[in-house]
Amino acid sequence: MTDILQHIDQGVMTLTFNRLDKKNSITAAMYASLADAVEHAQTNAEVRVVLIQGHETIFSAGNDIADFLNHPPSGHDAPVFRFLRAIAGFSKPLLAAVAGPAVGIGTTLLFHCDLVYAGDNAAFSMPFVNLGLCPEAGSSILVPQMMGHHRAAEALLMGEPFMAEAAQEVGLINRVVPPTEVNSYAQAQARKLAAKPLSSLVETKRLMKSGQSAQIMAQIEAEAASFGRMLQEPAAREAFGAFMEKRRPDFSKL
Ligand code: COA
Secondary structure, three states, X not given: OOOEEEEEEOOEEEEEEOOHHXXXXXXXXXXXXXXXXXXXXXHOOOOOEEEEEOOOXXXXXXXXXXXXXXXXXXXXOOHHHHHHHHHHOOOOOEEEEEOOEEEOHHXXXXXXXXXXXXXOOOEEEOXXXXXXXXXXOOHHHHHHXXXXXXXXXXXXXXXXXXXXXXXXXXXXXXXXXXXXXXXXHHXXXXXXXXXXXXXXXXXXXXXHHOOOHHHHHHHHHHHHHHHHHHHOOHHHHHHHHHHHXXXXXXXXXX
16 A cells, blocks of 8 residues: 555545554655655646645654654755655645644645645644754744744744644634544635636745745755754754654753
């Protein structure tokens, strides 16, 4: 069974995280599938809207830690960076349906979506500091821009989860629905968009984002350089080792 399900219907490409036994954590192979799909959606006239979704109990636990340790992303063309560039530059509407935990990139990818719907069990977190890392996906710009510096510092420096209600208050999500309904609700919204004139959707999105696109792409590159370096450093090694060994990390000497 593939870990990323892909389905196109009525102009909507739906991408579903399908790795429940590992909490939908994302391996390099999954990033490659996601990047391929979004790049394909960009050029395929049959696709007018893309929707990314998970399961009613979990959106995604973020990067697969074991895969990250064994195959750290290196270089511009690493699948994770290809995926980030694909969603950051995607010209058609991009939607997400989130239920349960959305960790790390599970949350930061949402800042590249146009509409986000969440179950009332959604828990968003960006625990990069707790993992000895730094923000990725342009989040070091996009999070403070959306939330203001103090709330962004709570999310990015403390790394604590925040729930759907708080996410709606800061503008990260559009609507909270029961977890069992979030995927179908988002699908219905995606279909409504897919029935609209694509040229108007694309032009409107382009105009909404035009002031910042180049800056975001540059920040994704800058963050990737720091993230890649920090992944090899002692703090991340300790954090990831602790996760694998199911113990608390000890940063007292780092
Ligand atoms: N990478 C690799 N494996 C992961 C994972 C990740 N990011 N997140 C969860 N898993 C695995 C666990 O190791 C466990 O595997 P096992 O059954 O072989 O022991 C399985 O998924 C279930 O995880 P568990 O922690 O028992 O589930 P939970 O429901 O108690 O908690 C989360 C769910 C998402 C809150 C928790 O798994 C978590 O915090 N994961 C790490 C998130 C993270 O730090 N991501 C990295 C961001 S860069």
